[in-house]
Amino acid sequence: MFRWLHPYAKPEKAYQLSMAFQKFFMPIAIIGLLVGCVWGLMFAPTDYQQSDSARIMYIHVPAAIWSMGVYMSMGIAGFCALVWQIRLLEISVLAMAPIGAAFTAIALFTGSLWGKPMWGTWWVWDARLTSELILLFLYLGVFALFQSFDDKRTGAKAACILAVIGMVNVPIIHYSVEWWNTLHQGASITKLDKPSIAPSMLWPLLINIVSVLCLFIAFTCYRFATELLRAESHRKWVLEILGK
Amino acid sequence: MGAFESFADFLAMNGYAFYVWLSYGLAFLLIIGLFVWSKWQRKSIEQEIGQQQQVRTVRQQQVNSEMKL
Amino acid sequence: MSFSKFFVHSIKRDLQIAAIQKHEFLLPVLFFILVIVLFPITVGPDGKLLARLASAVGWIALILSMLIALPRMFAEDYENGWLEQLFLSGTPHSLIVTSRIISFWLLYCLPLVICSFLLVPFMSMEINLWSVLVQTLLLGSILTACLGAVASALLVSSRKGGGVMALLLIPLLIPALIFAGAAMDAAQQSLPYTAPITILAALAVFSLTIAPLATAQALKLNMG
Numbered sequence: 001m002f003r004w005l006h007p008y009a010k011p012e013k014a015y016q017l018s019m020a021f022q023k024f025f026m027p028i029a030i031i032g033l034l035v036g037c038v039w040g041l042m043f044a045p046t047d048y049q050q051s052d053s054a055r056i057m058y059i060h061v062p063a064a065i066w067s068m069g070v071y072m073s074m075g076i077a078g079f080c081a082l083v084w085q086i087r088l089l090e091i092s093v094l095a096m097a098p099i100g101a102a103f104t105a106i107a108l109f110t111g112s113l114w115g116k117p118m119w120g121t122w123w124v125w126d127a128r129l130t131s132e133l134i135l136l137f138l139y140l141g142v143f144a145l146f147q148s149f150d151d152k153r154t155g156a157k158a159a160c161i162l163a164v165i166g167m168v169n170v171p172i173i174h175y176s177v178e179w180w181n182t183l184h185q186g187a188s189i190t191k192l193d194k195p196s197i198a199p200s201m202l203w204p205l206l207i208n209i210v211s212v213l214c215l216f217i218a219f220t221c222y223r224f225a226t227e228l229l230r231a232e233s234h235r236k237w238v239l240e241i242l243g244k
Numbered sequence: 245m246g247a248f249e250s251f252a253d254f255l256a257m258n259g260y261a262f263y264v265w266l267s268y269g270l271a272f273l274l275i276i277g278l279f280v281w282s283k284w285q286r287k288s289i290e291q292e293i294g295q296q297q298q299v300r301t302v303r304q305q306q307v308n309s310e311m312k313l
Numbered sequence: 314m315s316f317s318k319f320f321v322h323s324i325k326r327d328l329q330i331a332a333i334q335k336h337e338f339l340l341p342v343l344f345f346i347l348v349i350v351l352f353p354i355t356v357g358p359d360g361k362l363l364a365r366l367a368s369a370v371g372w373i374a375l376i377l378s379m380l381i382a383l384p385r386m387f388a389e390d391y392e393n394g395w396l397e398q399l400f401l402s403g404t405p406h407s408l409i410v411t412s413r414i415i416s417f418w419l420l421y422c423l424p425l426v427i428c429s430f431l432l433v434p435f436m437s438m439e440i441n442l443w444s445v446l447v448q449t450l451l452l453g454s455i456l457t458a459c460l461g462a463v464a465s466a467l468l469v470s471s472r473k474g475g476g477v478m479a480l481l482l483i484p485l486l487i488p489a490l491i492f493a494g495a496a497m498d499a500a501q502q503s504l505p506y507t508a509p510i511t512i513l514a515a516l517a518v519f520s521l522t523i524a525p526l527a528t529a530q531a532l533k534l535n536m537g
Binding site: 037041042043044045046051052053055056059060063098099102105106109110113114116117215219222223225226229230233234238239242 | 247248254257258259260263264266267268270271274275277278279281282285286289290292293294296297
Binding site for chain 3: 082134137138140141144145148149150154157158161162164165166168169172173176177179180
């Protein structure tokens, strides 16, 4: 069933494929983000409850969704890397970690900036912000673990193990934080995540969500290709590609 | 234009200008930072490989000339 | 050697080693007591405030002293080659790790849970609240030992262990802290608190089944 995938286990093929993916997804991501942000900032109707501060949503929600999504894909890649001993997937876990950390940081900053006019303070222990903060620590843990090994290969495998453990834990953390939040704060904040959203506001949001996904794919492919060059720096195909 | 009366209104964001523009600015700064960092990493690796290759060719030439002697 | 025999034997060995190196396993206990003492001194001797903080202090002290103890979980056996011999002996790796987690829990966690009784006089905690705290600490320390086993196995061969250990362990412990806190809250308002404790127990059992596999993987990685 997976036989068509086999040629891509060769580093050379994987490099070419990821560079092609990057070339394909990067323009989509940039155009999509521009369209989504301009639509969200200029043409989407003003929220009647939160006025124009709700326009932060168009960047906060995609970043928050994909900060979790990146960790999930890191965990899945790490799991497959450990089970089937695929070195390319170990490299991809390391390629994804900084992107996920950047998305998490964006979600944290924008959430805090959104919270200031809504709640009156820069920080509230709201469910989404709290789980984003913990997620940031999880990402930093993957980094720190990788850095604390002298041997890159061992460090990459250790990072994979941690990513898998984190993947099992992320849903538990997310739901327990949500539950903790309702326990302590009541319903004052739930107006931020309304059950239904007007279609005129939904479209720019959806565009941004999809284009942030494309951005993630493009960045991952680019960083993956770079890491692959580093790992295979003595091979012939690398020299051929670099034309030296 | 769109949901706003004028461009000045658009910039003012109903008094939420600071929060909205700062959050968009920070987000794009982070994304661009990640982009620049990835580019820089790649360039430094390319340089490293180039240097390695140079060292290797120089060594090979030395060996070749010694063989001739 | 049968598996159950191996299990008992290896726990007995760990306890005997600890009996020889008494200072090693008393250190986290002392640290635990010191952390508990720090709070009344910084917050002030206000009984009501201290009583409100007591359960949180117990948990924080437990986590901090576990961070002191955890790097030693596999370090010695790893350095003198005992672990490698065991891994080569054909005994299931997760069994080796589970027995080590249990002996670690007996040596380092159980004394801390017992020492949490000091919260009653030091922080004017009510004795029935303390009994709830002990339940959460017992279950939570199993969870901490399991997750800590993974963290310390990952870091066993690296020299920069300490700070990274905290970064690996604490985010994963947040759910346990939340449910323990919920149980303590409910007990303080004399509401039923079985539900959060049951969830805590579920988390402990879940980690006890998953963690040995991950720990064995991590140890193998550091040996290879």
